[in-house]
Amino acid sequence: xxxxxxxxxxxxxxxxxxxxxxxxxxxxxxxxxxxxxxxxxxxxxxxxxxxxxxx
Amino acid sequence: xxxxxxxxxxxxxxxxxxxxxxxxxxxxxxxxxxxxxxxxxxxxxxxxxxxxxxxxxxxxxxxxxxxxxxxxxxxxxxxxxxxxxxxxxxxxxxxxxxxxxxxxxxxxxxxxxxxxxxxxxxxxxxxxxxxxxxxxxxxxxxxxxxxxxxxxxxxxxxxxxxxxxxxxxxxxxxxxxxxxxxxxxxxxxxxxxxxxxxxxxxxxxxxxxxxxxxxxxxxxxxxxxxxxxxxxxxxxxxxxxxxxxxxxxxxxxxxxxxxxxxxxxxxxxxxxxxxxxxxxxxxxxxxxxxxxxxxxxxxxxxxxxxxxxxxxxxxxxxxxxxxxxxxxxxxxxxxxxxxxxxxxxxxxxxxxxxxxxxxxxxxxxxxxxxxxxxxxxxxxxxxxxxxxxxxxxxxxxxxxxxxxxxxxxxxxxxxxxxxxxxxxxxxxxxxxxxxxxxxxxxxxxxxxxxxxxxxxxxxxxxxxxxxxxxxxxxxxxxxxxxxxxxxxxxxxxxxxxxxxxxxxxxxxxxxxxxxxxxxxxxxx
Numbered sequence: 001x002x003x004x005x006x007x008x009x010x011x012x013x014x015x016x017x018x019x020x021x022x023x024x025x026x027x028x029x030x031x032x033x034x035x036x037x038x039x040x041x042x043x044x045x046x047x048x049x050x051x052x053x054x055x
Numbered sequence: 056x057x058x059x060x061x062x063x064x065x066x067x068x069x070x071x072x073x074x075x076x077x078x079x080x081x082x083x084x085x086x087x088x089x090x091x092x093x094x095x096x097x098x099x100x101x102x103x104x105x106x107x108x109x110x111x112x113x114x115x116x117x118x119x120x121x122x123x124x125x126x127x128x129x130x131x132x133x134x135x136x137x138x139x140x141x142x143x144x145x146x147x148x149x150x151x152x153x154x155x156x157x158x159x160x161x162x163x164x165x166x167x168x169x170x171x172x173x174x175x176x177x178x179x180x181x182x183x184x185x186x187x188x189x190x191x192x193x194x195x196x197x198x199x200x201x202x203x204x205x206x207x208x209x210x211x212x213x214x215x216x217x218x219x220x221x222x223x224x225x226x227x228x229x230x231x232x233x234x235x236x237x238x239x240x241x242x243x244x245x246x247x248x249x250x251x252x253x254x255x256x257x258x259x260x261x262x263x264x265x266x267x268x269x270x271x272x273x274x275x276x277x278x279x280x281x282x283x284x285x286x287x288x289x290x291x292x293x294x295x296x297x298x299x300x301x302x303x304x305x306x307x308x309x310x311x312x313x314x315x316x317x318x319x320x321x322x323x324x325x326x327x328x329x330x331x332x333x334x335x336x337x338x339x340x341x342x343x344x345x346x347x348x349x350x351x352x353x354x355x356x357x358x359x360x361x362x363x364x365x366x367x368x369x370x371x372x373x374x375x376x377x378x379x380x381x382x383x384x385x386x387x388x389x390x391x392x393x394x395x396x397x398x399x400x401x402x403x404x405x406x407x408x409x410x411x412x413x414x415x416x417x418x419x420x421x422x423x424x425x426x427x428x429x430x431x432x433x434x435x436x437x438x439x440x441x442x443x444x445x446x447x448x449x450x451x452x453x454x455x456x457x458x459x460x461x462x463x464x465x466x467x468x469x470x471x472x473x474x475x476x477x478x479x480x481x482x483x484x485x486x487x488x489x490x491x492x493x494x495x496x497x498x499x500x501x502x503x504x505x506x507x508x509x510x511x512x513x514x515x516x517x518x519x520x521x522x523x524x525x526x527x528x529x530x531x532x533x534x535x536x537x538x539x540x541x542x543x544x545x546x547x548x549x550x551x552x553x554x555x556x557x558x559x560x561x562x563x564x565x566x567x568x569x570x571x572x573x574x575x576x577x578x579x
Contacts, residue, residue: 001266005273008101012273015108016333020326027319030487031071037484037563040313042067 065130066233066417068310073238075320075327080241080396081303082328083248085165085365086296088393091332092339093360096272098288099279106280106289107329114505115293116325117497118461120490122299123317124478125468126308127485128561132407133302134548136309139559141472147463148408149545151302154456155404156544157537158301160428161445162398163225164436165362167217168193169390172366176373176383185370190442193366197439205529207440215437221395222432226425228399229406230418233310237403241396248392252331255385256338259345262376268344271354272336287512290505295453297328298397300461302404309407313562318486339364342372349375362442365390402428414554443525447533450522454513456541458506465503475499477565484563 001009068074095103129136134148171193175181181188190196195211197203228236259265279285298304308317346368347354358368373383402424409420435444469475475495483489521527522534 001270002274004275005101005270008104008275009269009273012101012104013333015104016326016329020323020330023319023322023326026488027071027316027323031319032314032316033485033487036314037567039564040562042312042314 066310067312068238068307069234071316071320073234073242074307074311074315075323076245077238077241077396077400078304078307078320078324079327080245081307081400082296082298082324082397083245083331083393084296084298084397085162085390085394087328087332088252088335088339088390089361089364091292091296092272092336093364094288094292095336096340096359098285099276099282100271101273101275102277102279103285103289104275106286107292110286110289110293111325111329113497113501114290115297115299115329116322117494118294118299118465118502119297119304119321119325120318120482120494121464121468121478121498122304123308123321124482126305127311127313127315127317128478128481129559130309130313132306132309132404132411134408135411135555136305138553139561140468140474143549144467144472145553146545146549147460147467148302149548150456150463150541151300151305151460152405152408152548153541153544154301154452154460155303155401156428157448157452157456157541159398159401159405160432161436161448162394162401163221163432164214164218164441164445166391166394166398167214167221168366169387169394170217170221171213172370173384173387173391176370176387177380179370179374179380179383181370181374183374185374186367188370189366194442195439196442199440199443199529200526203439205440205443205526205533207438208434209439210437211439211441214441215433218433218437219429221398222425222429225395225398225402226421226429229402229425230421232417233403237399240399244392244396248389248396249331251385251392252334252338252389255382255389256334256341258382258385259338259341262341262345264344264346264348265341266344267348268340268342268354269337271344272340287505287509291509293329294461294506295457296332297325298400300464301457302408303400306404306407307400314485316486317482318488318490322488343368346372346375362446408548411555412548412551412553443529444533447522447525447530448537451534451537452541455510455538458510458513462503462506462510465498465506469495469499480565480567481561481563484567 068077095107098106125136125140129139131139132148133151134145137148138145175193193211193213195209197207197209199205228240230236231239294300311317343354343357343359347357350371358364369386370383373379373386376382405424405428406417406420409415409423410417413420415423435441468478475498479490479494517534521530
């Protein structure tokens with residue numbers, strides 16, 4: 001392989017795989033936010049219909 | 056339908072890893088393996104990296120985030136999510152579902168071919184002439200334009216049976232649900248894909264001639280950077296390979312908990328997709344270099360992309376190398392896994408849309424789509440003219456359907472209904488990585504402009520010269536007819552009454568509430 005090809009290959013792999021590693025490391029160090037706006041609990045209330053009872 | 060179906064809570068990925076693997080499974084598909092290496096080679100080699108990375112950052116990641124934001128904020132498959140933005144935009148959602156329907160019927164056929172070749176590779180059944188084997192024996196391709204008509208219903212058992220099996224398996228996965236089906240399939244297949252494809256790449260790197268192949272791929276032609284075509288190719292590659300703008304990422308994002316990080320995992324998905332493309336570039340060009348050396352031909356004379364690369368060139372490589380059967384099994388096994396996980400995601404879009412619009416149970420929706428689309432797929436693509444239909448439909452649905460869908464999404468969501476600030480606020484409120492105002496420039500200007508240029512160019516070329524020299528009447532029905540089908544289908548689905556959940560309030564409220572009394576109300 002020519003020198004320029006090797007350099008370009010190295011640059012490509014470092015940028016893309018390096019970007020992937022950075023993204024993973026960043027996500028692992030802070031997987032979720034600690035503060036959210038109020039609400040947003042997943043209790044499925046709005047997915048549910050009104051419960052109807054036979055009387 | 057019954058209250059029981061309506062009351063079922065929305066399915067959810069169990070956590071971040073399941074979501075990330077599923078999204079990677081969707082993004083990493085056949086295009087990563089057989090499209091990227093050839094496109095990079097033809098568009099400047101090593102120099103292609105520059106437009107490619109710029110396209111990733113200015114188009115790929117921003118539009119991925121747009122999909123995530125729409126799906127996560129409006130918690131629905133494409134029609135439901137767009138309907139919650141603006142009632143009639145449900146049509147755009149159905150347009151995306153129609154794209155998935157059309158892609159699924161032919162994509163399943165390619166997965167089935169790959170599965171057959173996985174089996175063939177153990178005995179190197181293609182012999183010395185893989186081209187004749189694939190075209191003549193496996194597909195039994197008709198002599199269209201010559202002795203045979205362009206469309207036949209002569210079924211080929213060797214294609215039909217694996218195709219029917221693929222549909223059975225994919226229906227089983229979808230019927231098992233998001234967690235036990237989709238997520239589980241991806242948790243198994245994506246690591247396995249990485250290991251098997253990684254092993255294949257390492258083997259390929261040590262073949263004679265591998266250096267020549269990599270030289271061809273990575274030697275930069277810097278003057279290519281002045282060529283607008285190269286930039287369009289880069290935006291096209293990023294755009295097609297990420298599986299954005301046709302509902303998949305909207306649907307998957309809608310299965311995440313409300314309080315969950317979106318942009319952080321999004322970056323992992325986007326870089327994994329490109330990382331896998333790089334891996335494919337290394338493996339494919341090492342192997343091509345080896346074949347060129349063995350056969351004493353120049354590399355550019357080989358088939359470098361698409362179906363012919365996978366099913367004709369690769370079998371030839373496998374035949375030439377020591378322990379070829381293992382190498383072939385790894386390659387076609389990887390194709391099956393990459394394709395299958397993408398097929399699952401494409402059909403999940405359809406399943407979610409049917410469940411929500413018609414208030415169907417998951418099982419009912421999956422049986423409907425599996426029954427109808429499975430039959431269409433088998434009837435259309437396991438015949439002696441299946442390859443022509445596949446090639447034509449693929450070209451039109453990708454280059455016109457998906458591109459138009461993305462342009463419409465940007466125009467209506469960003470410009471007409473002005474929801475970009477709300478979507479950015481949503482992503483920033485739940486995510487660790489914050490989006491700056493630059494995101495507006497990407498989704499509002501760069502993406503629609505680049506894609507409009509691509510679309511206009513494709514339409515002009517297709518009007519002036521018939522695709523691949525196919526018959527013009529055939530292309531009118533199979534190609535332009537596909538585009539018409541997307542439009543008619545989306546209007547037809549829209550016309551039905553919405554039976555799914557009605558009133559919806561997005562969380563967190565926008566504009567953000569500051570008044571303590573209102574805050575209390577919102578947090579109730």
